[in-house]
Amino acid sequence: MIRFLADENFDNTILRGVQRRLAEFSVLRVQDTVMYEAADPLVLEWAAAHGYVLLTHDTATMIGFAYDRINAGLPMAGVIRVPKDLALGEAIDDLVLMAGASEPGDWENKVTHLPLR
Numbered sequence: 001m002i003r004f005l006a007d008e009n010f011d012n013t014i015l016r017g018v019q020r021r022l023a024e025f026s027v028l029r030v031q032d033t034v035m036y037e038a039a040d041p042l043v044l045e046w047a048a049a050h051g052y053v054l055l056t057h058d059t060a061t062m063i064g065f066a067y068d069r070i071n072a073g074l075p076m077a078g079v080i081r082v083p084k085d086l087a088l089g090e091a092i093d094d095l096v097l098m099a100g101a102s103e104p105g106d107w108e109n110k111v112t113h114l115p116l117r
Helices: 014-023 040-050 062-071 087-100
Strands: 003-006 026-029 053-056 077-081 111-113
Touching: 003 040, 014 026, 014 087, 040 053, 040 062, 040 077, 062 111, 077 087
Parallel strands: 003 026, 003 053, 053 077, 077 111
Antiparallel strands: none
């Protein structure tokens, strides 16, 4: 099962919704780790080192740093960008689908943008 890391500003309502629908959903919040308040590149590095796919709403900086890692040939378990204005149900549906129907390596060195459809 994929292990997810939710960045500091990720909507906890989405996380709770996914957990209600998919009991085996594994998520850790950045604020519950030593990476709380760390710079985006350090969060990405930590996520890669620990095998976490990062969930983010951040398009201003996080996505650019993720592409920088990919272009530099640095490992990355993956980044999934969930727009803040995406309907709650759609965000939950897409994350349930991704978590339940894929393997960790499927997102490696990729930046994926929701919605999936």
